[in-house]
Amino acid sequence: MKFTSLTWQRSALATAILLGMSSAQADEMTTTQTAYGGVGLLQMPTARMAPYGEFSGTYYDSEEYRRMSVSMQLLPWLEANIRYVDIRPILYSADPNFSGDQTGKDKGLDVKIRLLEESYYLPQVSLGWRDLAGTGVFASEFLVASKRYGDFDFSLGLGWGYIGSGDDISNPFCELRDSFCTRDDEFLGGGGKFEIDKWFRGPAALFGGVQYDTPVDGLTLKAEYDGNDYSNERYLGNLQAESRWNYGAEYQVSDNLAVKLSYERGNTWMFGFTLRTNFTTLGQVKVDRSVPMRGSDKAVEPVAALNDEKELQRLAREINRYGGLNVREMQFFKRNAESETEDTARIYGYQSYYRDNSFAIENITRTLTSALPESITQYEIVESIDDMQMATDVVDVKTALDAIERRDINTTFADAVTRVDTPLSERDNPGAYERDIQITWPRVSVKPFLRQAFGNPENFYMYQLGLDVTSDWWIAPNTFIHGTVSGNLMTNFDEFNFLVDGFQSPLPRVRTYIREYVTFSDIWMERLQISHLDQPADNLYTAYYAGYMERMFGGVGTELLYRELDANWAVGVDMNWVKQRDYESHTGFLDYDVFTGHVTGYWQPNFMPNSLFKVAAGQFLAGDRGLQINFEHKFRSGMIVGAFASKTNVSSADYGEGSFTKGFYISIPIDLLQLQHSRNRGAIGWTPLTRDGGQMLQRSIQLFNSTDRRSPYYTD
Incomplete structure (x- = not known):
C-alpha cells in the first residue's frame, strides 16, 4: 500500500510524539554494524554514530549475498564505510579466461553525516548515502532519526534508491519539483561517478525499527522494517520476500568481537560477525629509558670542563642514549654582555627515536641538569637535519627543575619550554663540540x-x-x-x-x-x-x-x-x-x-x-x-x-x-x-x-x- 501525503503527515506526527518521549542520552547505547557496514540495525541504518575513532570490519553472509565492509568513525559526526558485496548466483564475467569461476563482485563507498545530536526532547538525526561513488547497484540516500527510551532505541527513516524501492510513500521532494518524482535506473557499469542527478529522486519508502539492550551483558535484540521489498534486485530479479520485517540478535563476545544472527525477508537466515578496535585508545607499553635523577649514584656524570672535547663527546652519547637526539654540535655562550660566565647551552641535533617530542625534550633536560654546571640556566635544543633547522625548544632550567623535582606542585615541565626559531646565522658560530661528517659504510x-x-x-x-x-x-x-x-x-x-x-x-x-x-x-x-x-x-x-x-x-x-x-x-x-x-x-x-x-x-x-x-x-x-x-x-x-x-x-x-x-x-x-x-x-x-x-x-x-x-x- 502506498501512503498518501496526508497519511505521511499523520505518520510523521505520531513518530515525533514517540521520538520525543522522555529518555536518557544515548552516550552509552550499544552501536552495531549493519550487513552493509555502518552503524544501524540489520539491513537498515540508524542515526547513531560509533564511538569516535572506532575502526571495524564486518562480514555478513546469506544465500545470495556475502558482504564484507570496513567502517571508520572518522569524526564524531562523520562515518565512512568501504564495502564489497559478493553476488553469489552470478559470475564475475562471462569470459572464463578472464575471471574463471569467480562470482560477481560489487564495491561501494558509504557516508553518513550527523545533522543533529540527541537532546532531552529531540532525536538524533543523520543523513547518509550508500554506494556514493560506486556502480549504483545498491545506491541509496536516507534521512533517519533515532531516540532512546531506557534500554530501547527507536529509529525511523525515509529512504530513496535501493532502500526506497519498497515505494510505499510519496516522495516529499516531489512537492518541490517534478523531476524528483522519477529516478533514472540506468546501471553505471564503470562506477566511480557521483550521480548527484539521482539523489533523493524517484520512489521512497519508510524504514525503521528498534534495538533493545537486554539485561544479559553484551546481548542486543533488534527488529526492523525494511525499506526494500526485494522484488527487483539487480542481477537476481525477485528474491521472494515474504515479509518486510527482519529480526536479529547480536552478542558482544569481547571488546573486539561481536557475532550476529538474523532472520530476514520472512524466509532467510543470515549470520555474521564484527571485529573492532579504536584508534584513539591504541597504545603499547615501552621499555623504560628513564634518566637517573641528578645527584643519585647512577646519575649522568658531570662534564669536567665545557671546552673538553672528549667530555662533550661523552655527553653527546648520553643525550642520544636518553633523549634520542643525534647531536651534531654544542655551543656555550652568554645571553647578554652582563653575564659573567657562559649561561646558555645550544645543542644542534636530529631526533631519531621519540615520536613524542615533549618526552624527548624532558629526557634531554634531565640529562643536561646532571651533566652541566648550574651556571648554565638555559638550554636551547635545535632540532635539525644537517643544515635544515626545524625548531628550537628553549628550556628555562630553574622552572624545569621545579617541575622535575616537585619543588612546586603547580609547575609542569611544559611551563619551562617555549618554541622559537634560532637565526640561521647562528649555526655558523664555532661550537665547543662539532661532530665531523665522515664518509662511512652505509x-x-x-x-x-x-x-x-x-x-x-x-x-x-x-x-x-x-x-x-x-x-x-x-x-x-x-x-x-x-x-x-x-x-x-x-x-x-x-x-x-x-x-x-x-x-x-x-x-x-x-x-x-x-x-x-x-x-x-x-x-x-x-x-x-x-x-x-x-x-x-x-x-x-x-x-x-x-x-x-x-x-x-x-x-x-x-x-x-x-x-x-x-x-x-x-x-x-x-x-x-x-x-x-x-x-x-x-x-x-x-x-x-x-x-x-x-x-x-x-x-x-x-x-x-x-x-x-x-x-x-x-x-x-x-x-x-x-x-x-x-x-x-x-x-x-x-x-x-x-x-x-x-x-x-x-x-x-x-x-x-x-x-x-x-x-x-x-x-x-x-x-x-x-x-x-x-x-x-x-x-x-x-x-x-x-x-x-x-x-x-x-x-x-x-x-x-x-x-x-x-x-x-x-x-x-
Whole structure:
C-alpha cells in the first residue's frame, strides 16, 4: 500500500510524539554494524554514530549475498564505510579466461553525516548515502532519526534508491519539483561517478525499527522494517520476500568481537560477525629509558670542563642514549654582555627515536641538569637535519627543575619550554663540540612489506609479501645516497593476467603495466637516488634529487617548500623530468618521458583539529592536468586515516572503469607495534582500481614530511 501525503503527515506526527518521549542520552547505547557496514540495525541504518575513532570490519553472509565492509568513525559526526558485496548466483564475467569461476563482485563507498545530536526532547538525526561513488547497484540516500527510551532505541527513516524501492510513500521532494518524482535506473557499469542527478529522486519508502539492550551483558535484540521489498534486485530479479520485517540478535563476545544472527525477508537466515578496535585508545607499553635523577649514584656524570672535547663527546652519547637526539654540535655562550660566565647551552641535533617530542625534550633536560654546571640556566635544543633547522625548544632550567623535582606542585615541565626559531646565522658560530661528517659504510635496514589488492577478476584477494632492504649513505653535508632492493617471500600476483598489449587507451600507460613489473623478477631495485637537502633562508627549504625514484620511473627533480614555524599552512612546488623504467630489466628505460610537477598547498584548519588537507595542482605522469585532493585525520594514538582523489582533464570514458583515481590509506606509527620508541611509520592502502589518469610520481623525499617538526603533525 502506498501512503498518501496526508497519511505521511499523520505518520510523521505520531513518530515525533514517540521520538520525543522522555529518555536518557544515548552516550552509552550499544552501536552495531549493519550487513552493509555502518552503524544501524540489520539491513537498515540508524542515526547513531560509533564511538569516535572506532575502526571495524564486518562480514555478513546469506544465500545470495556475502558482504564484507570496513567502517571508520572518522569524526564524531562523520562515518565512512568501504564495502564489497559478493553476488553469489552470478559470475564475475562471462569470459572464463578472464575471471574463471569467480562470482560477481560489487564495491561501494558509504557516508553518513550527523545533522543533529540527541537532546532531552529531540532525536538524533543523520543523513547518509550508500554506494556514493560506486556502480549504483545498491545506491541509496536516507534521512533517519533515532531516540532512546531506557534500554530501547527507536529509529525511523525515509529512504530513496535501493532502500526506497519498497515505494510505499510519496516522495516529499516531489512537492518541490517534478523531476524528483522519477529516478533514472540506468546501471553505471564503470562506477566511480557521483550521480548527484539521482539523489533523493524517484520512489521512497519508510524504514525503521528498534534495538533493545537486554539485561544479559553484551546481548542486543533488534527488529526492523525494511525499506526494500526485494522484488527487483539487480542481477537476481525477485528474491521472494515474504515479509518486510527482519529480526536479529547480536552478542558482544569481547571488546573486539561481536557475532550476529538474523532472520530476514520472512524466509532467510543470515549470520555474521564484527571485529573492532579504536584508534584513539591504541597504545603499547615501552621499555623504560628513564634518566637517573641528578645527584643519585647512577646519575649522568658531570662534564669536567665545557671546552673538553672528549667530555662533550661523552655527553653527546648520553643525550642520544636518553633523549634520542643525534647531536651534531654544542655551543656555550652568554645571553647578554652582563653575564659573567657562559649561561646558555645550544645543542644542534636530529631526533631519531621519540615520536613524542615533549618526552624527548624532558629526557634531554634531565640529562643536561646532571651533566652541566648550574651556571648554565638555559638550554636551547635545535632540532635539525644537517643544515635544515626545524625548531628550537628553549628550556628555562630553574622552572624545569621545579617541575622535575616537585619543588612546586603547580609547575609542569611544559611551563619551562617555549618554541622559537634560532637565526640561521647562528649555526655558523664555532661550537665547543662539532661532530665531523665522515664518509662511512652505509647504514642498512630490513623491513617487511605487504601489498594488497582487492576485487580482482583473477582472484578477489591478491597479495605480495616481501622484504625491503634499505640503505642510506651520507657522502657530504646535506647530501646522501639512498636506495631499496626488494624481494618476494610469498605472492599470488603472478595470477594477475591483465595485459595492456591489447588494451586500447588514449593515455600513456604509466601505471597499467603493473603486471609486467610485479612478475618480472622476485628481486628488483625499487629505488636508488642521490638527494641534497638545504635551507637557503628562513622558512624556506629545498631538495634536489636524481636517480631511480620509484619502481616505474627515474629522472631528476627538485622541490621548494615555504613553511613558517607553528603555522597551520605551507606551500610547496615540485618539478620533475622522469623517464619510464623498463619492466623487462633492472636498470633500463622505455621510450617514454614526461615533465610532471605540482604546486601543493597544506592546511591544518583550526576548526577541525588533527586534520590535514593537501591540494596539489599540476601535471601528472600521463601528461594530464588537474588536481589531487588529500584529506588526513589523526587520532590520539597517532594513527592516521586518509583519502585522496585526483580529477584531471581526462574524461571518464578515456580514463576507463572507476572514472577517476581515488584511494584510502591508514598510516600506522611503528611504535604502536613494538616495545621501543620510533618515529617511523608504516602504511596500508586501498585503491579500487589502477588506471593511468591522475597518477603522481611516488617521491621518497617530500619536504613537508621531512620538516614536520616545523608544525608537528606526524611526529606528535
